[in-house]
Amino acid sequence: MNPLLVTTTQAVDPVFMFIFGICLVLLVGITATMVFFVIRYHRSRAPRPTSQADGNLWLEIIWTAVPVVLVLAMFYYGWSGYLTLRDVPKDALPVTATARMWSWSFTYLNGKESPKLYVPVGRPVRVELVSKDVLHGFYIPAFRVKRDVVPGMKNYAWFVATRPGSYDLFCSQYCGVGHSKMITTVEAVPPAEFTVWLKQGGGGAQAGKELLEKHGCLGCHSLDGSIKVGPSFKGIWGRSETVLTAGKEHTLTVDEPYLRRSILEPQADVVKGFPPIMPPFAGTFTNEELAAIIDFLRAGPAAPPKPDGAQLAQEKGCRACHSLDGSPGVGPTFKGLYNSQVKVKMGGVALTVTADDAYLRESIRLPAAKVVEGFQPIMPTFADLRDDQVEALVEFIEEQR
Numbered sequence: 217m218n219p220l221l222v223t224t225t226q227a228v229d230p231v232f233m234f235i236f237g238i239c240l241v242l243l244v245g246i247t248a249t250m251v252f253f254v255i256r257y258h259r260s261r262a263p264r265p266t267s268q269a270d271g272n273l274w275l276e277i278i279w280t281a282v283p284v285v286l287v288l289a290m291f292y293y294g295w296s297g298y299l300t301l302r303d304v305p306k307d308a309l310p311v312t313a314t315a316r317m318w319s320w321s322f323t324y325l326n327g328k329e330s331p332k333l334y335v336p337v338g339r340p341v342r343v344e345l346v347s348k349d350v351l352h353g354f355y356i357p358a359f360r361v362k363r364d365v366v367p368g369m370k371n372y373a374w375f376v377a378t379r380p381g382s383y384d385l386f387c388s389q390y391c392g393v394g395h396s397k398m399i400t401t402v403e404a405v406p407p408a409e410f411t412v413w414l415k416q417g418g419g420g421a422q423a424g425k426e427l428l429e430k431h432g433c434l435g436c437h438s439l440d441g442s443i444k445v446g447p448s449f450k451g452i453w454g455r456s457e458t459v460l461t462a463g464k465e466h467t468l469t470v471d472e473p474y475l476r477r478s479i480l481e482p483q484a485d486v487v488k489g490f491p492p493i494m495p496p497f498a499g500t501f502t503n504e505e506l507a508a509i510i511d512f513l514r515a516g517p518a519a520p521p522k523p524d525g526a527q528l529a530q531e532k533g534c535r536a537c538h539s540l541d542g543s544p545g546v547g548p549t550f551k552g553l554y555n556s557q558v559k560v561k562m563g564g565v566a567l568t569v570t571a572d573d574a575y576l577r578e579s580i581r582l583p584a585a586k587v588v589e590g591f592q593p594i595m596p597t598f599a600d601l602r603d604d605q606v607e608a609l610v611e612f613i614e615e616q617r
């Protein structure tokens with residue numbers, strides 16, 4: 217870590233100790249003086265006033281000047297600490313924190329999403345704060361970071377974890393009955409481990425596929441083995457390829473350096489049997505993007521692991537509003553919901569529907585379309601849920617008999 221970097225903890229703690237120290241000295245000093253005066257000038261010792269003094273200019277000057285200096289020192293010290301909290305170091309890792317009733321999720325540049333805030337040790341992290349519904353508060357006591365998450369307003373916070381570990385992350389604003397369930401953790405891991413984690417689980421590879429779509433690669437390369445203008449990407453990793461390098465034919469095994477070269481300067485190795493018409497992409501991608509593409513080509517368009525409904529219900533915060541044991545919460549219980557008759561209001565019209573697959577799917581996708589009788593229409597929309605995740609949630613609800 218940059219040794220010159222002042223962490224948020226280092227910015228806050230000395231100010232706190234300074235103000236606390238002054239308060240402590242004043243508390244003890246004033247209390248002791250008061251007790252001393254009470255005893256020394258007790259009525260039994262001096263029944264009648266003996267002093268004729270009615271003022272002391274120097275005392276007045278001192279007890280005005282000293283507190284002014286102390287208060288200004290507190291302000292100056294506090295202000296410079298505050299500036300550190302607002303001044304994000306340049307190489308900070310960007311992450312978006314999304315708060316909703318009543319859960320957190322964190323999105324990384326490559327599209328990876330996580331219910332816990334994973335960060336590399338030693339690298340500052342800049343967190344963009346987004347609220348989907350009401351006022352929340354992003355609060356990590358361990359790093360002395362606390363910032364409101366206001367709907368419709370841009371806000372941010374930063375911190376750096378100097379040691380690996382798991383640190384609590386709370387919501388500091390009372391945002392409804394499930395407020396106390398808005399707890400997650402910051403997982404600070406060594407940088408190498410973080411890089412591996414960031415690439416895992418659809419994140420990197422998924423981003424890779426999106427890049428291929430965005431840059432028109434899939435117009436010339438198929439994913440299913442069919443030959444288009446260029447060779448198919450299916451099974452490309454590790455296959456042996458006959459290429460022409462500067463007009464000379466030779467055979468090689470497809471690996472990372474070869475893929476890199478084929479993308480950045482396609483004319484260097486031209487696959488035999490194909491015209492050398494692929495446009496060069498040097499300068500188009502950042503290192504991370506290129507790594508994501510290569511990850512995708514390595515893993516192939518394999519189906520991402522099937523999402524786990526029970527885990528999703530926990531991570532997405534469904535459980536904060538929906539119980540599994542029949543007790544009503546902010547929303548109806550999931551217990552026995554499947555195939556039951558539900559009274560709903562649809563655009564002001566009351567009707568009874570059967571809670572089948574389609575109804576459950578719709579309730580998750582468009583919670584406001586049919587509002588269950590006796591409940592407020594406050595369920596958030598989960599626009600970021602993929603179709604397979606919705607299916608997993610529907611399946612999970614169906615299992616709650």
Ligand code: HEC
Pocket residue numbers: 428431432433434435436437445446447448452457470475478479482483485486487490491492493494495497509
């Ligand atoms: C205009 C069509 C076209 C586009 C667009 C295109 N390519 Fe190609 N690509 C080809 C052709 C033709 C070849 C084979 C000749 C060669 O090696 O240059 C090829 C070869 C490759 C190879 C080597 C394949 C092998 O089997 O060894 C890779 C990897 C590759 N392209 C990746 C990409 C990526 C990534 C993109 C998008 C960023 C892309 N291509 C965009 C036409 C295209």
Ligand code: HEC
Pocket residue numbers: 317318529532533534535536537538546547548549553558571576579580583584586587588591592593594595596598609613
């Ligand atoms: C902030 C609280 C809240 C959260 C979080 C929440 N819901 Fe809801 N949900 C409600 C409320 C309130 C209703 C009833 C009103 C309505 O239909 O919109 C409801 C209704 C439903 C229904 C229809 C229930 C019935 O009895 O017909 C389903 C299914 C559902 N939610 C699933 C989910 C899933 C899955 C999640 C997580 C992805 C989720 N909810 C997250 C509050 C919430």
Ligand SMILES: [Cu+2]
Pocket residue numbers: 315318351352353387388389390391395398
């Ligand atoms: Cu909250």
